[in-house]
Amino acid sequence: LNADLTRANEELDAFAYVASHDLKEPLRGISKYAHLLLESAVAEDTEHRQKLEGLRRLALRMDSLLDSLLHFSRVGRVAAHFHPVELDPVLEEALEMVSARRQEHPTEIRINGPLPAISCDRTRVREIFVNLISNALKYNSSPTRVVEIGHTADGLPEPAFYVRDNGIGIAPKHQEVIFTIFKRLHSRDDFGGGSGAGLAIVKRLVEQHNGRIWLSSSPGEGTTFYFTLSPLHPTEP
Structure with a gap:
């Protein structure tokens, strides 16, 4: 039972690492395009700019969460050295x-x-x-x-x-x-x-x-x- 739990935890850590790593690339694209759209937006179009700013903030928030998940999974995957x-x-x-x-x-x-x-x-x-x-x-x-x-x-x-x-x-x-x-x-x-x-x-x-x-x-x-x-x-x- 303990061996099964250990293997399951290792698989979950591996999945979290891969998923987090692979999600970062499209997220960078979303953030980049939001930035480009914001630069080209008309200054007077306040509503449009606010929505793009919101999109960028959400992308940054997701990037931060993925970084934390990557670190969490890495801690579990890499052995400590005493x-x-x-x-x-x-x-x-x-x-x-x-x-x-x-x-x-x-x-x-x-x-x-x-x-x-x-x-x-x-x-x-x-x-x-x-x-x-x-x-x-x-x-x-x-x-x-x-x-x-x-x-x-x-x-x-x-x-x-x-x-x-x-x-x-x-x-x-x-x-x-x-x-x-x-x-x-x-x-x-x-x-x-x-x-x-x-x-x-x-x-x-x-x-x-x-x-x-x-x-x-x-x-x-x-x-x-x-x-x-x-x-x-x-x-x-």
């Missing part, structure tokens, strides 16, 4: 990658470190931190956004990494479905948009490290994401 890694430099890189979002509003980053050195796929763990920190900053309407990152075993069944924020929080009824790909709890115009694939990708990256991810949250009081990283094969050359 090596001994110092995580403090990895976290520094992740924080640098979200620096633009950090500058949008007053932000305080707290690091409860140092983080431990572990065996992991360095690039994929960095992506986990980038996604979780970016969400912590994004879904936050506090005057000063506070994000705390650390590693703890306090009150937990096993040691875990965590990313904690003082953001808008997540209602209990949504706390399971947020790890579903393309699941959004807000409209695209709220909190800067996005494809809704980030947490699904994070979950898949964590599971590649034989880990698990969960959260603790209350609406209006912030959210803490916990995750473990316990690779089955400690190191690979």
Whole structure:
């Protein structure tokens, strides 16, 4: 049964990759022709131009969704490579990658470190931190956004990494479905948009490290994401 499930998941990943890749070419054509029609449209024809602008926005939105689906399927198809890694430099890189979002509003980053050195796929763990920190900053309407990152075993069944924020929080009824790909709890115009694939990708990256991810949250009081990283094969050359 497990073998059948694994094979089915692999086939679904392969299908998602091929479908997403093949759909991008005609989508580029739609976007290109919409752009050409917009350039040739009469300036006074407001209604016509608005419809073409809408078509271009929809094409860009679909392109973004396909990129996310391609990335999601690629994560499942490409094996992780485990090596001994110092995580403090990895976290520094992740924080640098979200620096633009950090500058949008007053932000305080707290690091409860140092983080431990572990065996992991360095690039994929960095992506986990980038996604979780970016969400912590994004879904936050506090005057000063506070994000705390650390590693703890306090009150937990096993040691875990965590990313904690003082953001808008997540209602209990949504706390399971947020790890579903393309699941959004807000409209695209709220909190800067996005494809809704980030947490699904994070979950898949964590599971590649034989880990698990969960959260603790209350609406209006912030959210803490916990995750473990316990690779089955400690190191690979």
